[in-house]
Amino acid sequence: MKYLAEYRDAELVHSTIAKIKETVSQPWTLMEICGGQTHSIIKNGLDQLLPDEIELVHGPGCPVCVTPLELIDKALAIASQPDVIFTSYGDMLRVPGSQADLFSIRAQGGDVRVVYSPLDALKIAQENPNKEVVFFAIGFETTAPANVMSILQAEQLKVSNYSILVSHVRVPPAIETILGSPNNRVQGFLAAGHVCAVMGYWEYLPIAKKYQIPISVTGFEPLDIVQGILDTVESLEAGESPVKNSYIRAVTEQGNKAAQQSINRVFESCDRKWRGIGLIPNSGWRLNSAYADFDAEQRFNVQAIEAEESPLCISGLVLQGIKKPAECEAFGNLCTPENPLGATMVSDEGACAAYYRYRNQPAENARDIK
Ligand code: SF4
Numbered sequence: 001m002k003y004l005a006e007y008r009d010a011e012l013v014h015s016t017i018a019k020i021k022e023t024v025s026q027p028w029t030l031m032e033i034c035g036g037q038t039h040s041i042i043k044n045g046l047d048q049l050l051p052d053e054i055e056l057v058h059g060p061g062c063p064v065c066v067t068p069l070e071l072i073d074k075a076l077a078i079a080s081q082p083d084v085i086f087t088s089y090g091d092m093l094r095v096p097g098s099q100a101d102l103f104s105i106r107a108q109g110g111d112v113r114v115v116y117s118p119l120d121a122l123k124i125a126q127e128n129p130n131k132e133v134v135f136f137a138i139g140f141e142t143t144a145p146a147n148v149m150s151i152l153q154a155e156q157l158k159v160s161n162y163s164i165l166v167s168h169v170r171v172p173p174a175i176e177t178i179l180g181s182p183n184n185r186v187q188g189f190l191a192a193g194h195v196c197a198v199m200g201y202w203e204y205l206p207i208a209k210k211y212q213i214p215i216s217v218t219g220f221e222p223l224d225i226v227q228g229i230l231d232t233v234e235s236l237e238a239g240e241s242p243v244k245n246s247y248i249r250a251v252t253e254q255g256n257k258a259a260q261q262s263i264n265r266v267f268e269s270c271d272r273k274w275r276g277i278g279l280i281p282n283s284g285w286r287l288n289s290a291y292a293d294f295d296a297e298q299r300f301n302v303q304a305i306e307a308e309e310s311p312l313c314i315s316g317l318v319l320q321g322i323k324k325p326a327e328c329e330a331f332g333n334l335c336t337p338e339n340p341l342g343a344t345m346v347s348d349e350g351a352c353a354a355y356y357r358y359r360n361q362p363a364e365n366a367r368d369i370k
Contacts, residue, residue, distance in 0.1 A: 004221065006223070007219070007221030007222065007223040007224055008221055008222055008223065009223065012223050013046075013049075013222045013223050013226055014049075016223065016226040016227055016230055017049050017050065017226055019230055020050065020051060020054065020226065020229060020230050020233055021051045023230065023233050023234055023237055024051050024053045024054060024233055024237065025053075025237060026053060027053045027054075027055070028053060028054055028055070028187050028188060028232075028233060028236050029055045029057060029185045029186055029187050029188075029321070030054065030055070030056055030057070030186070030187065030188045030189070030190060030229060030232055030233075031056070031057045031058070031059045031178070031186040031188075031189050031190070031321045032056060032058065032059060032061075032189075032190040032218070032225070032228075033059040033060070033061040033171055033174075033175070033189060033190060033191055033192045033195075034059070034061035034062075034190075034192035034193075034194070034195070034220075034349075035058075035061050035062025035063075035064075035065060035347065035349030035350060035351070035354075036061075036192075036194070036220050036349055037061075037190060037192065037218065037220055037225060038058045038059075038061075038062070038349065038350075038351050038354055039348060039349050039354050040220050040221065040222060040225060041056060041225060042351075042354040042355060042357075042358045042359070043354070043357075043358050044222045045358075046222060046225055046226060050229070054229065054233065056229075057185065057186065057321030057322075057324075058318065058319075058321065058324075058351035058354075059174070059178070059189075059319065059321060060174050060178075060274060060276075060277060060319040060320070061140065061171065061174075061192050061195075062343075062344070062347050062349040062350050062351075063138050063139040063140055063143070063169070063347075063349075064091050064092065064095060064138070064346055064347035064349065064350070065275060065276070065315070065319070065343040065344050065346055065347050065349070065350045066169060066274040066275045066276065066277070066319070066343060067092075067095070067138045067167045067275055068167070068273045068274070068275045068307070069097065069098060069275060069307035069308075069309060070273075070305050070306050070307040071138075071165070071167045072092075072095055072096070072097035072098075072101075072307075073097045073098050073099075073305050073307050074165060074297060074302040074305050075088070075092070075097070075102065075136055075165055076097045076099075076100055076101070076102065076105055077300070077302050077305060078134055078165065078296060078300045078302060079102060079105045079106075079110045079111075079112050079134075080105055080108075080110055081132075081300065083130070083131050083132060084110075084111065084131065084132045084133075084134060085111045085113060085124055085125075085128060085131050085132070085133045085134070086102070086105075086110065086111065086112045086113070086134050086136070087112075087113050087114075087115045087118075087120070087121040087124060087133060087134065087135045087136070088102060088112070088113075088114065088115070088135070088136035089114070089115070089116075089136070089138075090114040091347060091348070092136055092138065093106075093112065093114065095346050095347075096340060096346070097307070098307045098308070111131075115135070117146060117150075118135045118137065118146055118147050118149070118150035118164065119146070119149065119150055119153065121133055121134075121135035121150065121162070122135075122150045122153055122154055122157075122159060122162055125154070125159050125161050125162035126157070126159055128161070129161060130161075131161060132161050132163070132299070133161055133162050133163075134162075134163050134164065134165055134296045134300075135147070135150065135162075135163075135164045135165070136164075136165050136167075137164040137165060137166045137167070137168065138167045138168070139167075139168060139169075140168070140169055140170065140171060140192070140195050141168075141170055141171065141195045141198050141199045141263075142192075142194045142195050142197075142198055143168075144168055144198070144259075144263050144267065144285065145198060145256070145259040145262055145263060147164060147166075147168070148262045148263055148265070148266040148267060149262065150162070150164070151164065151266050151287070151291055151294050152262065152265070152266065154294060155291070155294075160293075162294065163293075163294045163295060163296040163299050164287075164294060164295070164296055165296040165297060166267075166285070166286055166287060166295065166296075166297070167272070167284070168267065168272075168284050168285040168286070169272050169274060169280075169283055169284045170283055170284060170285070171191070171192060171195050172203045172204065172207060173280050173281070173282055173283035174274070174277075174280060174283060175189060175191075175204075175207055175215075176207060176211075177277070177280050177283075177320075178320050178321065179207070179211045179213065181320060183320070183322050184320075184321075185321055185322065186213075186321050187213065187236060188213060188214045188215070188216070188232040188233070188235065188236055189213065189214075189215045189216070189232070190215075190216055190218040190225070190228045190229065190232065190246075191204060191215050191216065191217045191218060191243075192217075192218075193217055193218055193219040193220060193224070193247040193250055193251055194220075194250075196217045196247070196250075196251045196255060197247075197250045197251050197255065197256065198255055198256050198259050198260070199255045199256075199260065200251070200252060200253050200254045200255025200256075201215075201217050201243050201245065201251065201253055201255075202253055202254060202255075204217075204243045205243050208241045208242065208243045209241065211241075212241045213241050214231075214232050214235035214236060214240065214241045214242055214243075214244070215232075215242075215243045215244070216228040216229075216231040216232045216235075216243075216244045216245075216246045217243070217244070217245045217246055217247050217251050218246050218247055219246070219247040219249075219250065224246070224247060227246050228246040228247070231244045231246045232244075263285070266287060266288065266290075266291050267285035267286065267287060267288060268285065268286060268287075268288040269282050269284070269285060270282070270284050270285065270286040271283065271284070272284025274319075275309070275315070275343040276309070276313070276315035276316040276318070276319050276342060276343040276344065277316050277319055277320065278316070309342065310341040310342060312328075312329065312330045312334065312335070312341055312342075313328070313330065313335070313341050313342030313343070314327070314328045314342075315328075315342040315343040315344040315345075315350075315352065318344050318351050318352065319343070319344060319351075324351075324355075325344065325351050325352040325355040325356070326355060326359075328352070330342075331352060331355070331356070332356060335352065336356060337353050337356060337357070340352075340353075
């Protein structure tokens, strides 16, 4: 594929790994924040190509994984109601709630539709004025601009039968939570390139300074990832803690200012519960009071729904880089992608799902690097 193949070039990947081997002199533990990066690392076997001194642990940056169980239950409660059209990206339909998933609600007669954008959901609302149309607005900073755009358009077009069920989380508070934990093992971070394309990396500068930890903004292709690792290892070996931009083709320090202004107009900061981790103060966004009419939780009065995670699941430890998926007793037997018990087996981007999928088959069958 044009403009992508060069970032999967095996020769370039191996020569960058050779530079990492020349640079490293002691063990370092790095965390890639994003589930897309975890998927790429495991799919391409990059962790197995690195020198023994470098351990990669997998962070909480998979939006499907960290959406709390009670939010899924709230979605199911709304989608079960008559006169509701519940819209969502496809990957949320098979995520199990406490008793069911959106697929089974649809099988029982609920009007659950897959859309590719919240603007598609808004169009459905315009076409169905006698129905309530809800969009499941989950994700990190990356998906926030499109979600707020649908609210601003609904306001402008006076579409009153449209609302969103919001579960937005942000990366910097999660990094601070991991670094502030007494069990923290992470010595350097690969920040998520697509998040930084929206938000820039200015928010990471005080974190790197406060915790004396290097952070490299990193993309998703194999060459992007090994370059981010090389930049981080060079910082660690030099005893420095800068924020480096290893994804300059997509990211600037200030990010997309217009997108940030739209987000700040519609959302406000709030505490959010992360599935598998728990409550992180100021780690998410919700609709502010000016746009509360578009809040599906309030419109359908589902705020009080609570849920309990499986006691077998250690995904909270996996998402903080403390344990690897295979250290979970349920991995691959009681817990599989078809029957997930916890957050990180739910999505393709989850660490447990990536290990299950790519460590159960010959790695060369799975690799993209050419
Ligand atoms: S294998 Fe399943 S039960 Fe174990 S940590 Fe992963 S998601 Fe949780």
